[in-house]
Amino acid sequence: MGFFLEVLIGGLLAGVLYSLVALGFVLIFKASGVFNFAQGAMVLTAALALVRALDVFEQWHWPFGVALASAFVFAAVVMAIVAWVAERLVLRKLVNQEGIILFMATIGVTFFLEGMAQTVFGADVYPLNIGLPKDPLFILESLFDGGILVNELDIWAAVIAGLLVTGLALFFQRTRIGRALRAVADDHAAAQSVGIPLNQIWFIVWLVAGLVALVAGAVWGAKLGVQFSLSLLALKALPVLILGGFTSVPGAIIGGLVIGAGEKISEVFLGPSLGGGIEIWFAYVLALLFLLVRPQGMFGERIIERV
Amino acid sequence: MIYREAGQYKASYQADQAIFPIAQDRFVMLALLAIAFFVVPLVATEYVYRAVLIPTVILALAAIGLNVLMGYCGQVSLGSGAFMGVGAYAAYNLAIRLPFLNPFVCILLSGFVAAAVGLVFGIPSLRIKGFYLAVATLAAQFFGDWAFLRVKWITDYTPSGSVNAPPLQILGWDLSSPTANYLVSLAFAVMLALGVKNIVRGHIGRQWMAIRDMDIAAEIIGVRPMYAKLTAFAVSSFLIGVAGALWAFVYLGSWEPAAFDINRSFQLMFMVIIGSVLGAIFIVVMPIFLNQALPPLGAAFGWRISTATVSHFEAMIFGALIVFFLVVEPHGLARLWSIAKEKLRLWPFPH
Numbered sequence: 001m002g003f004f005l006e007v008l009i010g011g012l013l014a015g016v017l018y019s020l021v022a023l024g025f026v027l028i029f030k031a032s033g034v035f036n037f038a039q040g041a042m043v044l045t046a047a048l049a050l051v052r053a054l055d056v057f058e059q060w061h062w063p064f065g066v067a068l069a070s071a072f073v074f075a076a077v078v079m080a081i082v083a084w085v086a087e088r089l090v091l092r093k094l095v096n097q098e099g100i101i102l103f104m105a106t107i108g109v110t111f112f113l114e115g116m117a118q119t120v121f122g123a124d125v126y127p128l129n130i131g132l133p134k135d136p137l138f139i140l141e142s143l144f145d146g147g148i149l150v151n152e153l154d155i156w157a158a159v160i161a162g163l164l165v166t167g168l169a170l171f172f173q174r175t176r177i178g179r180a181l182r183a184v185a186d187d188h189a190a191a192q193s194v195g196i197p198l199n200q201i202w203f204i205v206w207l208v209a210g211l212v213a214l215v216a217g218a219v220w221g222a223k224l225g226v227q228f229s230l231s232l233l234a235l236k237a238l239p240v241l242i243l244g245g246f247t248s249v250p251g252a253i254i255g256g257l258v259i260g261a262g263e264k265i266s267e268v269f270l271g272p273s274l275g276g277g278i279e280i281w282f283a284y285v286l287a288l289l290f291l292l293v294r295p296q297g298m299f300g301e302r303i304i305e306r307v
Numbered sequence: 308m309i310y311r312e313a314g315q316y317k318a319s320y321q322a323d324q325a326i327f328p329i330a331q332d333r334f335v336m337l338a339l340l341a342i343a344f345f346v347v348p349l350v351a352t353e354y355v356y357r358a359v360l361i362p363t364v365i366l367a368l369a370a371i372g373l374n375v376l377m378g379y380c381g382q383v384s385l386g387s388g389a390f391m392g393v394g395a396y397a398a399y400n401l402a403i404r405l406p407f408l409n410p411f412v413c414i415l416l417s418g419f420v421a422a423a424v425g426l427v428f429g430i431p432s433l434r435i436k437g438f439y440l441a442v443a444t445l446a447a448q449f450f451g452d453w454a455f456l457r458v459k460w461i462t463d464y465t466p467s468g469s470v471n472a473p474p475l476q477i478l479g480w481d482l483s484s485p486t487a488n489y490l491v492s493l494a495f496a497v498m499l500a501l502g503v504k505n506i507v508r509g510h511i512g513r514q515w516m517a518i519r520d521m522d523i524a525a526e527i528i529g530v531r532p533m534y535a536k537l538t539a540f541a542v543s544s545f546l547i548g549v550a551g552a553l554w555a556f557v558y559l560g561s562w563e564p565a566a567f568d569i570n571r572s573f574q575l576m577f578m579v580i581i582g583s584v585l586g587a588i589f590i591v592v593m594p595i596f597l598n599q600a601l602p603p604l605g606a607a608f609g610w611r612i613s614t615a616t617v618s619h620f621e622a623m624i625f626g627a628l629i630v631f632f633l634v635v636e637p638h639g640l641a642r643l644w645s646i647a648k649e650k651l652r653l654w655p656f657p658h
Contacts, residue, residue, distance in 0.1 A: 035438040093634040100383055101637050103438045104580065107573065108629025115622030123615055235449075235569075238442045274457075281453050284446035288431055291443065295435050 006149055007268050008261055013154035015260020016161045017223070020216035021237040022244065022252040023165070024209040029246045030185040031205035033099060034091065037106040040234020041113035042210055044226075045082060047217030048121035049075040051128045051226040068130060072214070079210030082113065087203045114231055123228065128221035132156045157219045164215055165253060168208075181205060185247075239287035245297030255298065259283045310651040326504060343493055348486050356485035359591055361492055365553045367587035368496040370578035371503060372546025377579050378639075379507055380539035381519030382432050386444035387547050387575045389451025392567030394421040394548030395555035396461050402473045403463055410473050414495070414552040421548020422541040429540030433533055436522070448569050455564035469563045472556040488557045495553060499546055506542060515539050547575075577625065580632050582640035589628075597621055 021043060028036040053074040057067035090105055133152045172178040183191040184201045192198050220230055237256075244255025266282045290297075310331055317323040327333040351360060373387045397420035401413040408416075428447040432440050455461060455468075462470050475482040475491070482491060506512055514535040517525035526532050555562050578586025597617050605612035636643055 090630055090634070094637075097633075097637055100381075100437050100441070101633055103441065104383070104576065105630050105633045107576070108626040108633065111573070111622045111626030111629065113626070115619040115624075115626065119616060119619045119623070123619065235445065238445060242439065242442055277453060277457055281446060281449040284443075284449055288443050288446050291431060291435055291439065295439065 004265075007264050009150055010154075011261035011264030012257050013150065013158055013260070014264065015240075015257040016154070016158045016253075017216070017220060017256075018233075018237050018240050018260055019253045019256025020157075020161050020164070020212065020219065021233045022240040022256055023168070023249065024212040024216065025234075025237060025241055026244075026246065026249055026252045027168070027209045027212065028205055031181050032091065032184070032202050033102075033188070034106065035099065035103045035246070036209065037103060037234065038086075038109040038113055039209065039213060039237070040231045041110040041117070042079065042082065042213035043217040043220065043233055044228065044231040045113050045117040045217075046075050046079055046210065046214035047128070047221040047226045047230055048117050048126075049078040050214065050218055051126040051221060052121045054128070054130075055126070064131065072218075075214050075217075076211060079214055080207055083203055083206035083210050086206055087199060091202050091206075092199060110231075110234075114228075118228065125225045125227040126221075127225050128218070130218055130222050132222055153219075153223055157223070160215060160219060161253075164212065165249065168212075168249065171208075177201075177204060236283070239283040242287040242297055243290055245299040248297070248299035251297060251299035259286065262286055310648070310654070312652070326508070340497065343497075344490070348490065351486075351489070353485045356489050358595060360489050361485070361558050362554075363587050363591045364489065364492040364496050365550050365558055366575075366578065366590060367584045368492075368499060368553070369547050369550035369575055370583035370587055371496075371500055372543045372550060373575045374579050374583050375503060375507070375515075375546065376539050376543035377576070378641075379512060379519060380515040380536060380543075381522075382429075382436070382536065382539065383438070383441040383576075384444040384447075384543070385441050385569070385572045385576065386428060386447030386451070388567045388569055388571030389448045390421050390425060390544045390547040391551030391554060391571060392451050392455055392564065393424045393544075394418060394551030395562065395567065396455060396470075397421065397548065398552035398556060399470055399472065400461065400463070409477060410475050410556055411477060411491070414549060414556060417552040418545040418549040421551065422545040425540045425544025425548075426537055429537050429544075432536045432540065445569075448572055452564060452568060455567065467563075469561055471561040472559070475556065492553055492557055495549060499549060503542070503546065511535070511538055577629055580629060580639060582644075585640055593624065594618075594621055597624075 021039060024039040024042065025036055028034055028039070050071050053071040054067055057070055058064070060067075062070070086109060090109060091102075094102055094105055133156070136149055136151055172182060180191070180196045180201055181204070183194070183196055184198065188198065191201075216233070217226070217230060220233065224230070240252060240255040240259045242255075243258060244251025244253070263279050263283050267279045270282075271278050310329075312329050312331075315328075315330055317328065322328070325333075327336060347360065369387065369391060373384065376382050376384050394414075394417045398410075398413045398417035401408055401416055402410055405413075424447075428444065431443040435443060462468050475488070482488070507515075514525070514530045515538075517528070517530050518532060518535045518539075522532060525535075551567065555566070559566060574590055578590055580586070581589060594617075597620055598614070601617050601620060602612045632639070
């Protein structure tokens with residue numbers, strides 16, 4: 001029982017990190033109807049910008065706090081540039097195209113960003129230290145023999161994810177821009193006709209997604225080191241989206257938790273009998289089975305089609 | 308003036324329904340085939356065969372297969388790399404388990420195995436579409452990656468996971484020379500392409516296009532979506548599977564699961580966006596060109612360009628081109644080609 005709980009908690013905490021990546025997808029999809037495959041590449045770009053800037057600032061012997069803050073600002077500026085270029089050169093040119101064409105265009109953006117980020121910032125594995133503790137922690141020792149092992153970093157990641165979601169919820173509900181974003185998400189044409197500038201909104205939403213990518217990149221980078229595999233996180237986040245629905249922020253969170261937990265539990269308890277390594281497709285099959293029952297995901301809006 | 312059909316009367320239904328009703332088209336196609344089959348073998352060197360011609364022909368076949376699904380039926384698939392893998396491993400298993408079968412028979416049969424697997428993974432398309440389906444086909448890709456690596460029966464329990472193709476021969480003829488490899492691949496590609504062209508012109512092809520253009524409307528006028536979508540998946544997977552088997556048997560010779568990973572899927576999608584055959588040429592030639600051109604170019608500016616940087620540049624160009632083609636002409640080069648044809652028919656007159 002203790003072992004099961006340990007696996008479950010480990011899975012849930014990993015799921016939080018998937019949710020962080022999935023959140024970026026949901027934001028862009030809600031506001032522009034674009035299924036942004038490039039989210040993973042954005043995580044990679046943000047994390048590489050962050051870690052390389054931090055290295056440089058530390059070489060200049062800036063105090064750690066200042067260096068870290070400046071590196072975050074630098075990475076945010078990089079993400080702003082990415083958002084601006086994406087809006088200007090891709091989205092604006094493809095207005096009114098079908099969703100699937102925009103989707104393929106973002107696959108192109110993915111390759112471009114991956115190549116670009118690695119050319120500019122280098123392609124090695126960079127350890128990232130953002131001052132989060134990494135010690136293993138034993139909890140509930142009174143209940144179980146030897147307690148349950150969790151990583152302190154994962155707990156911090158969960159806290160950060162919680163703060164981020166709260167912040168985004170406030171931003172969407174309470175601010176002028178947030179209201180405009182929701183209006184655009186609801187109906188492009190109607191929003192435009194009441195004077196909401198679409199291009200600006202798209203830039204803002206890509207920027208917000210870029211910042212979410214930065215947070216995800218920082219947390220994942222601190223956990224695994226900043227390396228190319230961060231880009232593949234996007235592929236991990238897709239089943240989360242299917243499960244949670246493309247348009248729902250809570251869906252992304254809960255989907256992430258379900259996938260994270262399901263993945264770890266299946267790997268530990270089912271994997272050995274199947275030859276191991278089933279993590280990578282288990283999430284997809286889970287999501288696929290779910291799709292057959294509810295095509296719009298757990299929290300997605302009902303798809304109604306008219307001729 | 309040259310491309311004009313005045314005076315070409317069609318006196319029978321057969322002539323009216325021909326694949327290339329215009330004489331100039333027929334002539335150009337025949338000339339291209341003659342060049343590919345007879346002139347190229349006279350001039351090509353072994354390097355050109357191995358590095359350019361053989362991969363181009365096989366990838367073009369795979370892209371034609373994916374185009375059936377993406378271009379004609381409008382179902383985006385990101386699992387095509389895995390279907391190539393299914394073809395390759397099916398051919399391998401047929402060859403080692405039924406040793407009396409000729410390798411080419413194995414290659415053809417492997418297409419049917421891939422088609423069966425394609426049918427299974429096409430089932431979600433009945434419920435979901437668009438990028439939901441694209442994501443669902445990723446499941447096929449990852450499941451394939453895993454199965455090729457972990458299910459040891461597929462690789463016949465070889466310890467390294469790398470397998471070898473049987474020697475290529477037919478009726479005692481040795482077909483392992485580069486020229487023979489090229490001609491074999493070309494023959495497969497041309498025959499299957501001709502078959503697909505005919506399917507696409509027929510009633511199944513019309514149904515696919517109806518589904519692509521608007522599936523609900525198609526359903527209302529009596530196209531069965533299940534039949535149309537699943538046949539598209541099956542035909543597409545068949546072609547991709549045969550291409551995968553050729554890729555493994557004829558081009559690679561010995562291979563590992565990584566030969567059919569997700570990057571292959573993206574490559575195929577890219578080829579379809581550009582236009583199957585042109586895309587294949589592009590995807591084969593671009594890396595060779597960059598590998599040759601970038602290091603000296605960098606040296607001229609005093610930079611040292613490593614192979615890693617070259618591959619990053621490749622990714623950038625690859626990505627930029629996808630976006631470029633989608634922005635300029637979302638319907639691909641085929642559309643540009645048909646516009647050019649319309650213009651040519653009237654040229655030099657404006658109307």
